[in-house]
Amino acid sequence: MESTATDTNDSQWINQETEKIHAEILLELNRFESSLNERFAEFKHTVTAQQEETALANASNHQIAEFRVFIPRNSVLTDLFKISHIRGVRNVFAAMLIILVIQVTLNDIIQEGRVNLHFEIMFQCFANLHVALFIWLLMMLSTTIVVFLGFYLWAKHRNDYHKTFKLYDRIWLSIYITYVILFLVFPSREITKHKFGGASAIVILLEQLRQIMKVHAFVRENVPKVLSVVERKAADKKFVCPDFSQYLYFLFAPTLIYRDQYPRNPTIRWNFVLQMFGQVIASVFYVYYVVVRFCIPTFESLNQEEITLSIFVSVIFNSIMPGSLFLLLAFYGFLHCWLNAFAEMLRFADRMFYKDWWNSTSFAAYYRTWNVVVHDWLHAYVYREIYVLTGRKNRTVPAICVILLSAAFHEYVMGFTLGFFFPIMFFLFGVVGLVFLLFLPRHRGVAYNILMWVLLLIGMGVQSSFYFMESYARKECPRNDTFWDDITPRSFSCRITLPSSEHSKIDL
Template sequence: MGTVNNSDSQWIQDEAEKIRSSLLNELHRIENEVNEQFSSFKNDFELRHPKTSEPLKIKPSYRQMDETRVFVARNSILTDLFETSHIRSIRNVFAAMLLILVIQVTINDIVHSGRLKLNFELIFYCFQKLHIALFIWLIMQLCTAVIVFMGFYYWTSNRIFYYDNIKRLRIYDVTWLIIYITYIILFLVLPCREIVNHQLPVASSLIVLIEQLRQLMKTHSFIRENVEKVHLQCRLISEPNTNTNNEIKQLSCPDFSQYLYFLFAPTLIYRDNYPRNKVIHWDYVLQMFGQVIAAIFYVYYVVVRFCIPTFANLNQNQITLPIFISVLFNSIMPGSLFLLLGFYGFLHCWLNAFAEMLRFADRMFYKDWWNSTSFAAYYRTWNVVVHDWLYTYVYREVFLLTGGKNRVIAAMCVVLLSATFHEYVMIFALGFFYPIMFVLFAVFGMGFFFLLPRNKGVVFNILVWTSLLVGVGLQSCFYFMEAYARKSCPANDTFWDKLVPRSIVCRMALPSAKILHIDL
């Protein structure tokens, strides 16, 4: 009888899990569809029919009227999905695959060298000179926290004194605009110069580059969100019969504590306040950081097991089209794991860890991109943090500058800008110019974005996944081939050697170079 009761209890639990999983998936789907439809309707209406108001009233800017990102307390999708045992089992499968990789590499070490190798040379190599990268990051962080805020505070505090003279006000604003542009240029150039001078390896370079772009985007968001407030406050101060000057001046510049919180919060859109949780679950923080470390080791074992054996033994002189196609398809599986591990390790674990430490309640760092049936949907849902910034400060700005009638130009600017900075990161992280990322992103990605039909269904989801897997396979294949060619082919002290891929011209004559026959 007890067995029957246990069986019934287990059956009830399984059925309850199924119902819960089904409800969660349906709720997420409905939420995404309603948000997209409502946002699309609201944006179209307000962009084509902007509101007008009386001169003495604070009229909302286009940004305020068209605001689509509303910060509310919510979990990441995977956090909710992992509440069900069925979804957790998928994560367990990847953990089991990691365990098998560790066992396989361990057995290979024992068989071929007679002992167990636990030196992790590749990881230590990629993170070499980490102290230099962290020092560069510290200098960038101090510049963003102190110089940007103090500069904006000074501009805000003194602008009202020039408001009675339009010419002097224009000179004052243009001067500070030039200072701002100069700061952005220097912030882009100087860290890259340090990366080149110190010859930072891949992981250390990525730390500097990603932090550089993150802080630049945060700087622009802070400036852009507050500059119009300052304009309106100055206008009100100059008008009679308005609020007292003290009340208005208090609104001119945010508190430094608000700005400092924004610099570390996992969002690129500035707000004076965000929804906050009441407590910090430190066990959850440790769990997330532990999974980030596990993802790094996962990447290491994938590279050691699948990539190094393939490309280290690849003979450059014998590469034919069939061999290249074979290598390409061998690269799709590890490339796919890089994609999934990068998403899970950074967009889910890393951002959720910082959100928990800062009690940041809005955890929508991504949406259900795996259900995308078009590349337009994939771009919107893969990385919501960056997408919000691009949509707010690039797409909408370009759309308004072009008269609010042409969305194609605005979308092209977003894709080209994103592709350019993706390639920028790859150039300085890998140490060579090989624009595979730009070509796939800006050429093929843009073509898929505009030309492929935006239909729903399993077939289109399969097509998106197939294109993604082939794309990451191509990137892995070309970048590994070029990396090994850079090691094997002697350097040529010419300008073209920095730009032309050695994996292509290893047997061709560059200026002042001899014909080379190099084995990778």
């Protein structure tokens, strides 16, 4: 009997040890799989980057080469969110949004005895949205029909004027330049005329710039094809113009570089589309609650005390956290969620809308990786064009032109969105950023990445504080109905008399 009991205990002990070994093996296999997936994702992005750099290096400067290679690939965050640790970071931001909503709600109940959702601010931001959407529809019809029809007529009848090619081309070039100028002027005039809210205005402005860049890319890529017909033999001279379906797809595709064909996915994942649009809406509410909780109380209180240098510095550093959230939410809501949603609906397979800009160790790398969609357009149609015109000897001049052009249009959007001219973004982006780009050393390492983040976050704090201060100054300071009043920052030139018993004054 003792022998039988001993055998039973031994058997149980063996089974337990076997199960422990089995569990440990499975755990190690899971760890190995996770590590392998991470390394494979890093390898994939590295290979992709090297392929593009090689394609760019091999591109000829004498023609518009396809330096932007479109291949099927996910966005960086799409791959990173497959790792549970990165998903945990996103969940932390979602939890912070829930806490903000609860905090604002409790403050309303305690102070006012009821829930005040403050949605009047949201309604002000989207004021006259229906008019903005109507203007967008007119802009879209113009870009879709007028531009394509004009290019079609120019390309179709060009051979009929083979004796006066130069005059024919110059006439159509003048028409094209006039169209671009009018496309810039009329929407801007309508924004000023109808007094749109900030969100309504930014819809028109961003669409205005997007459509102009789309039109220029389409024209710039297809003009050389039409011009090449002249060099062919008479028998080979046939009409060259893309199909309207190709042009229409390009107008909605999440890219600013024109190609006749793009890599396409076989199916549409509608659950993914709904998820992306849901996160866009969540990002909008996130920005809204950050403004309500952190920005409005801070800048409303500035109207109750004299602004000294210490208070001004404190406001700037208090604005770094909201400003950094604006930066991250704009990136995640638009560059990741919005563009991925449209890419999925259009089965657009190349989702490289940005790169790992958060790992940048210089502002040059940050500018290249933050918004790849716009960077590709600037590099293809501004940087390389200027580089060729300057004799292919100096890369600094094209880089300066790109930064200044980008800064000017960023300030253009901010000016018409806010309704006043205060070029703080142009100064930080086009002057300070350009100095950092040209003179900061470009070394790899953690220290330079931290330095880049410190400067970036301070810049966001400065922008947020200045724009909010100017907004409140525009509300409180009286107008003098002069041209200089519209272009002079009122927060620097105005003294406000508070409606108090002491009639104290403050400097904004």
